[in-house]
Amino acid sequence: MKRFTDLFTRLDQTTKTNAKVDALAAYFQDAPETDRLWTIALLSGRRPKRAITTTYLREWAAERASIPLWLFEESYPIVGDLAETIALILPDATRESDNTLTHWIDMVRTLPTLDEAQRKAAILSAWDQLRAKERFVFNKLLTGGFRMGVSQKLMTRALSRATHIPEPDLAHRLMGDWRPETTSFDALIRAPDPETDLSKPYPFYLAYQLDGGPSSLDTSSNDWAAERKWDGIRGQLVLRGGQHFLWSRGEELMTDRFPELARLIDYLPPGTVLDGEVLAWAEDSPMSFNLLQKRIGRKTVPKKLLTEAPVILYAYDLLEWQGEDIRPHPFRDRRARLDDLVAQVPSDAPLRASPLLTFDSWDELAAIREKSRKYNAEGIMLKRWDAPYRDGRKKGDWWKWKVDPLTIDAVMIYAQQGHGRRANLFTDFTFAVWDDDNLVPFTKAYSGLTDAEFRKITAWVRKNTLERYGPVRQVKPEHVFEIAFEGIQESPRHKSGVALRFPRMARWRHDKPLAEANTLNDLKEMLAAYG
Amino acid sequence: MADPVLTFTDRGIYCPAADVFIDPWRPVDRALITHGHADHARPGMARYLATDAAAPVMRHRLGDVAIETTRYGEQRRIGDALISFHPAGHVPGSAQIRVEVGGEVWVASGDYKVEDDGLSEPFEPVRCHAFITECTFGLPVFRWDSQPTVAGQIDDWWRRNAADGRATILGAYALGKAQRLLSAIDASIGPILTHGAVENTNEVLRAQGIALPDTIRVTPDLDPKDHPGALILATPSALGTPWARRFGPASTGFASGWMALRGVRRRRAADRGFVLSDHADWEGLNTAIRETGATRIFATHGYTSIFRRWLDSQGYDAAVVETEYEGESVETQDEA
Numbered sequence: 001m002k003r004f005t006d007l008f009t010r011l012d013q014t015t016k017t018n019a020k021v022d023a024l025a026a027y028f029q030d031a032p033e034t035d036r037l038w039t040i041a042l043l044s045g046r047r048p049k050r051a052i053t054t055t056y057l058r059e060w061a062a063e064r065a066s067i068p069l070w071l072f073e074e075s076y077p078i079v080g081d082l083a084e085t086i087a088l089i090l091p092d093a094t095r096e097s098d099n100t101l102t103h104w105i106d107m108v109r110t111l112p113t114l115d116e117a118q119r120k121a122a123i124l125s126a127w128d129q130l131r132a133k134e135r136f137v138f139n140k141l142l143t144g145g146f147r148m149g150v151s152q153k154l155m156t157r158a159l160s161r162a163t164h165i166p167e168p169d170l171a172h173r174l175m176g177d178w179r180p181e182t183t184s185f186d187a188l189i190r191a192p193d194p195e196t197d198l199s200k201p202y203p204f205y206l207a208y209q210l211d212g213g214p215s216s217l218d219t220s221s222n223d224w225a226a227e228r229k230w231d232g233i234r235g236q237l238v239l240r241g242g243q244h245f246l247w248s249r250g251e252e253l254m255t256d257r258f259p260e261l262a263r264l265i266d267y268l269p270p271g272t273v274l275d276g277e278v279l280a281w282a283e284d285s286p287m288s289f290n291l292l293q294k295r296i297g298r299k300t301v302p303k304k305l306l307t308e309a310p311v312i313l314y315a316y317d318l319l320e321w322q323g324e325d326i327r328p329h330p331f332r333d334r335r336a337r338l339d340d341l342v343a344q345v346p347s348d349a350p351l352r353a354s355p356l357l358t359f360d361s362w363d364e365l366a367a368i369r370e371k372s373r374k375y376n377a378e379g380i381m382l383k384r385w386d387a388p389y390r391d392g393r394k395k396g397d398w399w400k401w402k403v404d405p406l407t408i409d410a411v412m413i414y415a416q417q418g419h420g421r422r423a424n425l426f427t428d429f430t431f432a433v434w435d436d437d438n439l440v441p442f443t444k445a446y447s448g449l450t451d452a453e454f455r456k457i458t459a460w461v462r463k464n465t466l467e468r469y470g471p472v473r474q475v476k477p478e479h480v481f482e483i484a485f486e487g488i489q490e491s492p493r494h495k496s497g498v499a500l501r502f503p504r505m506a507r508w509r510h511d512k513p514l515a516e517a518n519t520l521n522d523l524k525e526m527l528a529a530y531g
Numbered sequence: 532m533a534d535p536v537l538t539f540t541d542r543g544i545y546c547p548a549a550d551v552f553i554d555p556w557r558p559v560d561r562a563l564i565t566h567g568h569a570d571h572a573r574p575g576m577a578r579y580l581a582t583d584a585a586a587p588v589m590r591h592r593l594g595d596v597a598i599e600t601t602r603y604g605e606q607r608r609i610g611d612a613l614i615s616f617h618p619a620g621h622v623p624g625s626a627q628i629r630v631e632v633g634g635e636v637w638v639a640s641g642d643y644k645v646e647d648d649g650l651s652e653p654f655e656p657v658r659c660h661a662f663i664t665e666c667t668f669g670l671p672v673f674r675w676d677s678q679p680t681v682a683g684q685i686d687d688w689w690r691r692n693a694a695d696g697r698a699t700i701l702g703a704y705a706l707g708k709a710q711r712l713l714s715a716i717d718a719s720i721g722p723i724l725t726h727g728a729v730e731n732t733n734e735v736l737r738a739q740g741i742a743l744p745d746t747i748r749v750t751p752d753l754d755p756k757d758h759p760g761a762l763i764l765a766t767p768s769a770l771g772t773p774w775a776r777r778f779g780p781a782s783t784g785f786a787s788g789w790m791a792l793r794g795v796r797r798r799r800a801a802d803r804g805f806v807l808s809d810h811a812d813w814e815g816l817n818t819a820i821r822e823t824g825a826t827r828i829f830a831t832h833g834y835t836s837i838f839r840r841w842l843d844s845q846g847y848d849a850a851v852v853e854t855e856y857e858g859e860s861v862e863t864q865d866e867a
């Protein structure tokens with residue numbers, strides 16, 4: 001545990017990418033092999049499940065620290081993290097041990113098989129032999145909330161440096177349905193056998209935001225293909241060995257959530273992998289994201305929902321063809337094969353190719369982009385005709401050129417403290433618009449300001465609290481913020497009757513007097529225009 | 532009924548028997564000052580009374596003001612009160628103020644810590660009936676490592692930076708924390724450069740006979756290349772500014788009790804956070820309070836309502852004293 005905790009501390013102590021990669025690469029060279037595998041698992045989101053309810057942990061920690069539970073509960077929100085609060089509050093360990101990370105994870109995994117008294121004994125014993133920072137790591141494993149501030153991309157780079165295996169190969173090996181409990185460092189990293197995991201997806205290629213518009217690209221518009229940027233769920237459909245697997249961008253298997261895609265096994269040959277957007281679909285156009293949202297988060301789908309919001313895969317790329325990884329081929333060729341493939345599928349099957357847009361100039365494309373909202377699209381995707389399908393977020397070949405967000409000027413009326421890094425700052429706010437002389441709350445937002453602005457508004461909130469409701473403070477209506485958002489929908493659940501998509505604080509309008517904030521009528525007009 | 536020994540007013544803690552205020556935040560005629568930090572020693576008082584060790588810094592910060600001085604333990608009568616100053620261990624010259632009226636003793640702690648930092652006059656428990664305690668770190672999550680342990684961590688970090696050809700920039704409060712660090716770290720590792728605000732305070736303290744290792748003031752014409760492997764002692768606000776960038780590749784650190792919290796440490800965006808405070812930790816507060824023998828406790832400066840409830844559960848008659856300024860809350864992260 002000491003080696004892993006040292007790694008954790010070194011990663012935690014720096015914001016510099018190189019230092020993080022150095023620390024990780026060194027770890028991947030000298031840590032015990034099972035610990036390396038578990039570290040890869042933790043860093044790629046394969047955490048052990050939460051083994052115990054936090055209620056017990058709080059009680060046991062308070063008891064061990066000889067403090068009343070209420071005092072623990074008061075301390076927790078100030079620290080902002082349960083695992084850390086426990087680690088800080090416990091008395092020093094009385095014993096020493098140096099077990100591996102794997103040892104402790106195994107211990108955590110056996111907890112569900114023990115009765116309450118045994119669990120308590122096991123956890124108290126662990127707390128009593130781990131040093132303060134190790135305890136924090138251990139508690140993170142217990143509570144299932146482990147994050148280390150290292151992206152998969154950085155981890156892959158470090159692993160590549162330690163193993164001398166090229167990054168793209170590693171990125172692919174790390175994808176899919178593997179579990180640290182059932183594989184080994186060798187089987188996963190050093191000598192993978194492609195037959196062992198038919199479901200294994202390819203790393204998604206992610207586009208960068210094109211801030212300056214396409215004229216900043218410095219090449220002719222002829223070099224680029226364009227499609228609409230659909231507002232659905234990015235998905236990779238893997239068809240191999242007579243089975244199909246649908247992966248989300250977050251490497252989650254979504255196969256069972258969208259059962260209608262199973263039909264595609266009948267029309268597409270095994271050894272086919274498609275990249276596209278899962279969309280709720282009516283006749284010949286996508287429905288709003290609102291309808292698709294009902295399908296997200298449902299493991300099984302009731303019949304009614306299947307007819308109300310049927311989905312299709314709107315495919316835009318072909319990654320594997322006849323069992324061959326064709327990602328290195330230019331987009332032009334991949335797209336041509338994709339179109340051939342889709343043409344063989346009956347028109348009522350849940351697969352279509354996302355249409356390519358025709359345009360002769362950037363200006364023409366800009367005009368097409370303006371109509372995005374009408375098509376339930378978020379903007380334009382640009383893909384270089386000559387480009388291979390890359391992995392991860394790499395600049396240059398794919399760009400997203402989003403429509404400008406909708407904006408409204410609103411008054412801050414409630415504030416709440418943030419969590420984690422922003423605990424003790426007020427970061428979660430509720431905003432309102434005018435309805436005659438009343439302020440009607442219509443959205444929350446918690447991002448978009450700089451740390452300095454958050455500090456400033458925090459100081460202001462402290463001095464201008466009108467009333468407290470638990471963690472929420474009602475504040476004096478005084479500050480106007482420009483709220484940016486991607487979409488607006490009718491919502492009977494909200495007092496204002498509307499719900500916003502991705503609301504955030506775009507600007508603090510120091511220049512705007514309170515009375516000039518927008519009105520509920522303005523919101524309703526937006527709903528009529530874009531809802 | 533007679534007035535209480537001390538009362539709490541909108542100008543600060545007031546002693547009716549002596550007609551004096553302790554650390555007032557608005558102008559008054561006569562102010563007893565626990566120590567020179569800006570949230571305790573404010574400008575605008577007609578007369579000040581402080582320890583002889585605190586006075587030079589106060590003059591440096593407040594300019595030409597009327598300061599009468601007293602030695603620790605020296606008792607003086609003001610009106611109907613007997614008043615004396617006792618070491619608080621917070622920074623050099625810092626004091627708890629003992630006020631006795633008609634045999635009843637109250638003590639206002641000011642800021643304090645119980646660990647001997649080797650620089651400040653060590654904290655002395657003062658028996659009293661009522662104790663006004665700060666509780667900046669009045670939560671059980673705050674437990675300090677000993678000063679040698681933390682100094683060792685800083686030394687290791689500095690040594691490693693020096694070996695790797697990086698400058699070491701350490702942010703610390705200019706009065707107290709900076710000098711404590713100077714006297715605790717291993718000055719043989721390399722040269723020590725100081726920010727002007729730190730060095731000004733160093734000069735004041737050296738002049739009153741406090742020994743500090745040699746330091747070099749950072750001036751506009753100083754060339755950092757002339758001082759490889761240096762530790763640069765800066766004010767917290769200088770971190771991340773052009774002033775700090777002139778030293779080239781550097782590792783930055785920050786020393787404060789708030790660094791115990793990972794969230795605060797990360798928000799600070801320094802490479803390293805060292806947990807070192809001039810305030811008492813949870814254990815320190817509880818020990819200090821116990822040793823006063825007081826039954827009435829007033830909590831001020833910090834997590835007052837939580838700490839009051841805790842004291843209440845421990846059998847004390849505890850109350851909260853509101854202060855006008857939340858100068859030391861976690862938002863500011865500095866410890867005055």
Ligand SMILES: [Zn+2]
Pocket residue numbers: 568570571642859867
């Ligand atoms: Zn203070």
Ligand SMILES: [Zn+2]
Pocket residue numbers: 566568571621642866867
């Ligand atoms: Zn102070």
